[in-house]
Amino acid sequence: MLKPSQTAYVPFVSVENMMRLVLHVGIEKMLTELAAEIEADFARWPLFDKTPRVASHSDIGVIELMPTSDGETYGFKYVNGHPSNTKRGLQTVTAFGLLADVATGYPLMLSEMTILTALRTAATSAMAAKWLAPKGSTTMAMIGNGAQAEFQALAFKAVCGITEVRLYDIDPAATAKCARNLQGLGLNVVSCKTSEEAMLGAQIVTTCTADKQYATILTDNMIGSGVHINAVGGDCPGKTELHRDILLRSGIFVEYPPQTRIEGEIQQLDADHPVTELWEVITGAAEGRKDERQITLFDSVGFAIEDFSALRYVHSRLKESGLFVDLDMIADPDDPRDLFGMILRAQSA
Amino acid sequence: MLKPSQTAYVPFVSVENMMRLVLHVGIEKMLTELAAEIEADFARWPLFDKTPRVASHSDIGVIELMPTSDGETYGFKYVNGHPSNTKRGLQTVTAFGLLADVATGYPLMLSEMTILTALRTAATSAMAAKWLAPKGSTTMAMIGNGAQAEFQALAFKAVCGITEVRLYDIDPAATAKCARNLQGLGLNVVSCKTSEEAMLGAQIVTTCTADKQYATILTDNMIGSGVHINAVGGDCPGKTELHRDILLRSGIFVEYPPQTRIEGEIQQLDADHPVTELWEVITGAAEGRKDERQITLFDSVGFAIEDFSALRYVHSRLKESGLFVDLDMIADPDDPRDLFGMILRAQSA
Numbered sequence: 001m002l003k004p005s006q007t008a009y010v011p012f013v014s015v016e017n018m019m020r021l022v023l024h025v026g027i028e029k030m031l032t033e034l035a036a037e038i039e040a041d042f043a044r045w046p047l048f049d050k051t052p053r054v055a056s057h058s059d060i061g062v063i064e065l066m067p068t069s070d071g072e073t074y075g076f077k078y079v080n081g082h083p084s085n086t087k088r089g090l091q092t093v094t095a096f097g098l099l100a101d102v103a104t105g106y107p108l109m110l111s112e113m114t115i116l117t118a119l120r121t122a123a124t125s126a127m128a129a130k131w132l133a134p135k136g137s138t139t140m141a142m143i144g145n146g147a148q149a150e151f152q153a154l155a156f157k158a159v160c161g162i163t164e165v166r167l168y169d170i171d172p173a174a175t176a177k178c179a180r181n182l183q184g185l186g187l188n189v190v191s192c193k194t195s196e197e198a199m200l201g202a203q204i205v206t207t208c209t210a211d212k213q214y215a216t217i218l219t220d221n222m223i224g225s226g227v228h229i230n231a232v233g234g235d236c237p238g239k240t241e242l243h244r245d246i247l248l249r250s251g252i253f254v255e256y257p258p259q260t261r262i263e264g265e266i267q268q269l270d271a272d273h274p275v276t277e278l279w280e281v282i283t284g285a286a287e288g289r290k291d292e293r294q295i296t297l298f299d300s301v302g303f304a305i306e307d308f309s310a311l312r313y314v315h316s317r318l319k320e321s322g323l324f325v326d327l328d329m330i331a332d333p334d335d336p337r338d339l340f341g342m343i344l345r346a347q348s349a
Numbered sequence: 350m351l352k353p354s355q356t357a358y359v360p361f362v363s364v365e366n367m368m369r370l371v372l373h374v375g376i377e378k379m380l381t382e383l384a385a386e387i388e389a390d391f392a393r394w395p396l397f398d399k400t401p402r403v404a405s406h407s408d409i410g411v412i413e414l415m416p417t418s419d420g421e422t423y424g425f426k427y428v429n430g431h432p433s434n435t436k437r438g439l440q441t442v443t444a445f446g447l448l449a450d451v452a453t454g455y456p457l458m459l460s461e462m463t464i465l466t467a468l469r470t471a472a473t474s475a476m477a478a479k480w481l482a483p484k485g486s487t488t489m490a491m492i493g494n495g496a497q498a499e500f501q502a503l504a505f506k507a508v509c510g511i512t513e514v515r516l517y518d519i520d521p522a523a524t525a526k527c528a529r530n531l532q533g534l535g536l537n538v539v540s541c542k543t544s545e546e547a548m549l550g551a552q553i554v555t556t557c558t559a560d561k562q563y564a565t566i567l568t569d570n571m572i573g574s575g576v577h578i579n580a581v582g583g584d585c586p587g588k589t590e591l592h593r594d595i596l597l598r599s600g601i602f603v604e605y606p607p608q609t610r611i612e613g614e615i616q617q618l619d620a621d622h623p624v625t626e627l628w629e630v631i632t633g634a635a636e637g638r639k640d641e642r643q644i645t646l647f648d649s650v651g652f653a654i655e656d657f658s659a660l661r662y663v664h665s666r667l668k669e670s671g672l673f674v675d676l677d678m679i680a681d682p683d684d685p686r687d688l689f690g691m692i693l694r695a696q697s698a
Contacts (some may be wrong), residue, residue, distance in 0.1 A: 007439065008364060015357060019695040027692070054403050056418050063423050065414050071403045074412050078425070078447065080454020086685045090453055094679050098427065102407050105429020114680035118688055147682075149493055150689035158396040174686055181689050248592065293548050328363040329678075330443050331463035333496075336435045337523055339467055340499035340530050343376070346368040 009326035013111035013314055017323040021314065024321055028158040031151070034123035035130075035159045037309040045279035047071065048305055052113065052259040055236075060084050062236060068304035074100040077113055081236060083210050085118075092210055093117065093145070099311045106330060109315045114308065118312035121153035121302060122337060124255075125157035125230045128298040129204055131281050131288050133228035137203035138163045143195050143217055144209035144233055145169035145178035152206050152232070153178075157187055160204070164188040168198035169209075185210040196222060207241045210234040220245035225293040232300050234265045242297075244268045250297040253292060254276050255306075264299040275299070358675035362460035362663055366672040370663065371464065373670055377507040380500070383472035384508045386658040391415040391476075394628035397654055401608040404585075409433050411585060414437045417653035425451045426462055428475060430585060434558050441496070442466065442561055447521075448660045455679060458664045462656065469659035470651060471500035473604075474579045475508035477647040478553055480630050480637050482577035482604060486552035487512045492544050492566055493558035493582055494518035494527035501555050501581070502527075509553070513537040517547035518558075545571060556590045557581040569594035574642040581649050583614045591646075599646040600639060602627050604655075613648040621677055624648070 013021070022030055028050050039148060041048075049069040056063045061082030068075055079095035086092055095113035129137070140162045142149055149167070156162040165187050169175045175191050182189045192198040195217065199205055205227055207217045220243050223229065229250065234240040242265050252275045254260040261271060278298070280286035318324050333342035362370070370377060371379055390397070397417040405412045410431030417424055423697040428444040434439055444462035449455060478486070489511045491498055498516070505511040514536050518524045524540050531538045541547040544566065548554055554576055556566045569592050572578065578599065591614050601624045627647070628647040629635035638645050667673050682691035 012676065015679050015680045016695075018680075019692050022692055023696050049405055051403065051637070054400065054414065054416060056398055056416060056423055056451075058418075058420065059534045060452065061454050063416075063418070063449060063451070063454050065403065065416055065425060066416055067405060067412075069407075069412075071407065074405055078449075078456075080449070082452075082454045085453055088453070090455065091680065091682075091685050091688070094455060095680055096456070100412060100427075100429070102405075102412070103409065103431075104437070105410050105412050106439065106443060107427075112678050114679060115688065115692065123581070126469060146686040147688040175682065177687055179692065181687070182691060189618065203469060215385070269406060306417055327361065328365050329445055329461055331364045331367075331440065331461060333440075335526065336438060336440045337495045338526055339440070339464065339496040343368050343371055343464070344530060346365075347372050 006163065008328055008330045008332040010107045010329040011318055011324040012327045013109065013324050015112045015115065018115045021317060021321055021323050024323070028154055031119060031123050031126065031155040032158045032309055034120055034313055035127040037313045038118050038120065038124050038306050039127050039282060040242045042279040042282050050178045050256060052262065052302065052336045066304035066307060068308050069102055072102055073312065074102050075311050075312050077307040079117065079302065093192040097307055109311065109318065110327065111311060111314055116310050116314065118148055118151045120306045121148060122155035122233065124306050125152055125206065125232060125298065125300060126155035126210045128253065128278055128300070129156065129160050129228055129230055132296040132298060133160060134203045134226050134292055137228070139166065139202045140204040140206055141166045141168070141198040141202035143168050143198060143205065143207045146208065146210055148208045148232065150181045152208060153182055153187060154185065156204065162204065164190065166192055166198040166200070166202060168192045168195045169272050204228045204230060206230040206232060209241055215241055216243045217241040218246060219243045221294055223295060224294060227295055227299045228294065230300065231265050231297060236263050237267060240265050240268055247297065250295040251277065252297050252299055253281065254299050255301060255303040259303065260299055260301050263301040266299055357677055357681040358681045359456045359678040360458045360667055360673040361674050361676045362458065363402055364461045364464065366466045367461050370666060370670055373672070375505055380468060380472050380475065380504040381507045383469055383659055383662055384476040384504065385664045387469065387655050388476050388631060390658045391628040391631050397666050399605060401611065401625050402653065402676065403565055415653040415656055418451055418655050421451055422625050422661065423451050426653065429514060457648050458660065458667065459676065460660060460663055461635060465659050465663065467497055467500045469655045470581065471504035472496060473655050474501055474555065474581060474647065474649060475504035477602065477627055477649070478505065478509050478570050478577055478579055481645040481647060482509060483552050483575050483641055486577070488515065488551045489553040489555055490515045490547040490548060490551035492517050492554065492556045494523040495559055497557045497581065498527045499530045502531055503534065505553065509554065510554045513539065515541055515547040515549070515551060516659045517541045517544045525549060553577045553579060555579040555581060558590055564590055565592045566590040567595060568592045572644060575645060576644055578644065579649065580614050580646060585612050589614050589617055592631065596646065599644040601625065601646050601648055602630065603648050604650065604652040608652065609650050610650055612650040615648055640698040
């Protein structure tokens with residue numbers, strides 16, 4: 001075989017190399033830097049090519065493509081959501097993503113994104129809370145202690161200065177796993193037997209459960225004034241976590257309304273219920289938290305721009321870290337019109 | 350580092366391995382088998398989840414995602430179109446694609462698709478001509494002798510029994526390249542100085558040029574009765590190859606009307622101009638060629654189902670050929686809820 005030219009190669013970040021990158025940078029530093037990248041991209045929100053994710057639904061799950069572009073760089077993520085996977089010993093969510101050069105259409109990087117999605121989701125949550133949560137928040141209730149929980153806890157520690165996280169999950173084994181993993185990482189971790197107990201003294205409540213159904217993880221009586229709710233788990237049609245009455249009492253902040261109205265907690269509300277776009281809070285075009293008594297809700301579903309920011313972050317660290325391999329993914333004949341000749345020459349080579 | 354489990358791996362078919370597969374199977378056999386796979390999928394067309402491709406346009410090109418699913422397997426292709434790339438020594442079109450399991454959302458295979466797209470486009474053209482071209486066609490005019498030309502010529506030889514191909518390109522170097530590559534492959538190859546000369550005695554006319562503009566590769570007076578036109582190059586908004594008058598005289602056959610009306614030759618016609626879907630000809634639900642005097646036009650733009658068929662074909666040959674490598678692309682912790690713990694253990698391992 002002839003050796004492919006440099007143009008043929010696309011850097012690929014494997015799961016192993018992504019773990020190495022997290023450990024190389026340090027997880028809290030990486031979450032902080034990701035939050036900064038995401039915030040910077042939210043601040044230039046109008047520049048981006050935005051489209052609701054392209055979903056292929058089946059009875060037991062969904063496969064989605066989430067593309068976006070800032071006019072110079074294009075990115076997309078492939079992501080699935082299959083709650084029943086856990087029973088088979090598989091991940092509910094797996095993902096990978098790609099960056100490409102808008103000028104040529106050539107891929108710049110392919111990367112695993114299962115781990116990266118967990119990081120960017122936590123970084124986005126913490127970044128939103130930095131703008132919306134009550135000043136001086138120190139305690140977070142963490143309802144749902146699955147794959148996302150530790151990332152959320154550490155992002156809120158690193159970005160918002162949370163010192164105590166109070167864990168609750170319907171499965172005590174999940175809480176035990178989460179508490180064990182967070183041991184020695186600088187947080188006061190309290191394992192709780194009910195969600196009410198988890199919420200004692202919490203200024204921030206994060207819900208991150210996985211059932212694909214209309215669930216009521218939080219009921220109205222559980223939410224006192226001034227709390228910031230970070231609702232992560234309600235993220236597709238038919239999957240919500242909060243009682244509708246909570247929504248009616250809250251100032252609601254979202255990523256991209258056309259997507260959130262379909263996938264978020266607000267799918268329970270009228271299509272014209274007022275919501276504030278988070279990027280407008282960041283640019284100063286809209287008000288964030290009104291006062292210390294307001295309940296604020298970040299109705300997070302995950303948007304393509306967050307993946308774009310995360311992919312660009314990883315791409316910017318490729319050279320320094322060397323944590324990638326080159327994939328021979330782009331056919332690159334010497335004469336671009338001679339694709340067929342390249343095959344012929346491969347035969348004789 | 351801990352060794353990833355088998356679930357973490359996704360078979361990857363590189364450009365080199367795709368070339369090896371083509372040579373291993375034999376190009377004409379592979380084109381014939383691809384045409385059969387595509388035809389079989391067209392025959393079960395209503396089963397598929399169909400959506401127009403998701404395009405991100407810029408001034409100089411387009412990046413597209415083309416997803417589809419048959420309910421059991423999901424596939425998508427990433428493909429760009431940048432006509433000016435050729436001037437930089439890059440491919441106009443590069444592509445890669447993925448198959449995934451609908452039941453779990455886990456990827457089944459990642460593959461280069463620059464070469465595979467050239468193969469499936471040619472196989473689709475020839476399959477359509479098998480249904481639409483005049484019986485006993487032996488001669489094809491090939492207008493546009495770029496990267497796609499040799500694949501078209503060999504597909505029409507293998508699937509339709511074409512014995513002579515008459516080449517024309519505005520750039521004589523492209524014609525010379527194409528003629529050189531086709532030498533000794535069993536076709537009578539005639540290099541022509543004008544498109545009129547190329548069309549002498551041709552029952553089939555294939556147009557496959559690359560300029561992103563409204564071009565008129567064929568004018569009305571050039572097309573006699575009974576000809577089958579295989580219009581490959583007009584495949585995005587603002588890019589057509591045929592004079593509108595030809596369309597008005599032709600029986601028009603398309604892949605997926607919502608996409609073709611935006612991207613195909615028929616973007617020049619009213620939105621309700623009658624067209625026939627090719628899959629209906631294959632199932633017998635619609636008539637193909639009416640008589641030997643009718644001009645038939647396959648207004649090909651390329652549809653996701655063709656990529657799906659091609660990816661499944663390659664996937665079915667993985668085990669036998671061994672022409673792939675495993676990529677560590679899916680994070681796969683022992684306990685699916687313990688993604689964070691996997692990173693922690695990577696540190697200590």
